[in-house]
Amino acid sequence: MKKPPIIWTNVLFFSLTFLAAVILVPWYGITHGFSSAHWIAFVACMFYAGMSITAGYHRLWAHKTYDAHPAIEAFFALGGAFALQNSALHWSSDHRIHHGQVDDPVKDPYAATNGFWYSHIGWMLRDYQGDSYSDYSNCRDLQRNKVVMWQHRHYMKLVLATNIGIPLALGLMVGDVFGMLLLAGLLRLVLSQHFTFFINSVAHIWGSRPYTEKNTARDNGFLALFTYGEGYHNFHHIFASDYRNGIRWFHYDPTKWLIRSLAALGLARKLKRTPVERIEKAKAETLMNKTQIRLAKLPLAQDKLTLLQQEYDLLLKKLQHFCALKKQVLEVKKNNMLQQCEKSALITQYHELEAAWESQKQAWLALNARLLKASFS
Numbered sequence: 592m593k594k595p596p597i598i599w600t601n602v603l604f605f606s607l608t609f610l611a612a613v614i615l616v617p618w619y620g621i622t623h624g625f626s627s628a629h630w631i632a633f634v635a636c637m638f639y640a641g642m643s644i645t646a647g648y649h650r651l652w653a654h655k656t657y658d659a660h661p662a663i664e665a666f667f668a669l670g671g672a673f674a675l676q677n678s679a680l681h682w683s684s685d686h687r688i689h690h691g692q693v694d695d696p697v698k699d700p701y702a703a704t705n706g707f708w709y710s711h712i713g714w715m716l717r718d719y720q721g722d723s724y725s726d727y728s729n730c731r732d733l734q735r736n737k738v739v740m741w742q743h744r745h746y747m748k749l750v751l752a753t754n755i756g757i758p759l760a761l762g763l764m765v766g767d768v769f770g771m772l773l774l775a776g777l778l779r780l781v782l783s784q785h786f787t788f789f790i791n792s793v794a795h796i797w798g799s800r801p802y803t804e805k806n807t808a809r810d811n812g813f814l815a816l817f818t819y820g821e822g823y824h825n826f827h828h829i830f831a832s833d834y835r836n837g838i839r840w841f842h843y844d845p846t847k848w849l850i851r852s853l854a855a856l857g858l859a860r861k862l863k864r865t866p867v868e869r870i871e872k873a874k875a876e877t878l879m880n881k882t883q884i885r886l887a888k889l890p891l892a893q894d895k896l897t898l899l900q901q902e903y904d905l906l907l908k909k910l911q912h913f914c915a916l917k918k919q920v921l922e923v924k925k926n927n928m929l930q931q932c933e934k935s936a937l938i939t940q941y942h943e944l945e946a947a948w949e950s951q952k953q954a955w956l957a958l959n960a961r962l963l964k965a966s967f968s
């Protein structure tokens with residue numbers, strides 16, 4: 592099949608900014624030096640551009656995982672132009688196709704099944720989308736959003752205003768405009784673009800798949816460090832309407848913390864979370880499939896498969912009981928319905944069910960580990 596034509600503007604833009612950054616920034620650093628004020632401004636600009644994409648483009652607009660105050664939307668719209676990753680409308684449209692058609696080598700705009708280079712940057716270097724480039728029919732909701740459409744209409748002007756204006760203002764503050772244009776302008780632009788591209792490439796190639804093995808998306812805690820928390824991509828692909836990507840408190844997900852802080856200030860609301868029951872069920876199912884596939888290769892595996900199924904059913908039953916009671920406890924607490932003694936009896940039962948589920952989970956994990964180990968030897 593003939594490849595679509597090269598988009599020379601993109602090829603030249605990506606290669607020239609990259610070359611300029613790797614040559615000019617070290618040269619200026621050696622000849623003139625960068626002060627700590629330069630570096631603070633650089634990091635602040637990295638976070639502003641990066642999180643306008645993760646908290647704004649991705650979790651607010653593409654997936655609608657929460658609602659934000661119009662002032663916050665405007666802040667992200669400017670930051671998205673600063674990050675130079677196309678308008679929020681266009682980005683969201685591509686991204687919704689990516690989720691709907693994930694890994695389809697033709698339909699997924701940055702399908703990882705086409706390799707690292709294609710999913711990282713190659714997909715933007717040729718006219719792969721052709722006529723469908725400006726088809727935003729999957730973003731009718733965003734077409735009704737005033738901030739999104741304002742940014743879409745004035746996108747190029749906003750790109751120039753932010754990419755020149757922000758480093759220029761910071762440069763005047765520090766007393767070194769050229770150095771700041773190099774660091775907070777050029778280097779920040781190149782790095783923050785590639786860090787986002789890593790989510791399409793690295794997060795679909797390297798990492799673990801605890802929640803689903805039906806697509807290539809992976810959890811990669813190391814990548815989360817560079818992507819403001821977007822490294823937990825396996826979780827994200829199965830529960831895309833959750834405002835979190837890293838769900839445990841120790842998962843590095845500053846985007847989640849930002850959204851939660853905005854909510855505490857009254858600037859964000861309706862934060863969507865996936866119920867624990869669905870998350871735990873997905874994890875158990877994925878592990879079970881993995882063990883089943885491994886066991887199926889062994890002779891006389893029927894007994895082991897039956898045992899696995901029994902333990903799995905028991906795990907789900909205990910999880911269900913625990914979650915049902917948890918719901919009841921929350922309801923009672925909210926409406927203050929019961930007498931004190933009834934309430935404490937309910938809470939005792941709740942802790943018992945929690946412990947029963949936890950211990951079944953440990954047994955379940957141990958059984959899987961044992962069976963998987965046996966299948967290797």
Ligand SMILES: [Zn+2]
Nearest residue numbers: 790791808824
């Ligand atoms: Zn993805």
Ligand SMILES: [Zn+2]
Nearest residue numbers: 686690827831
């Ligand atoms: Zn997504």
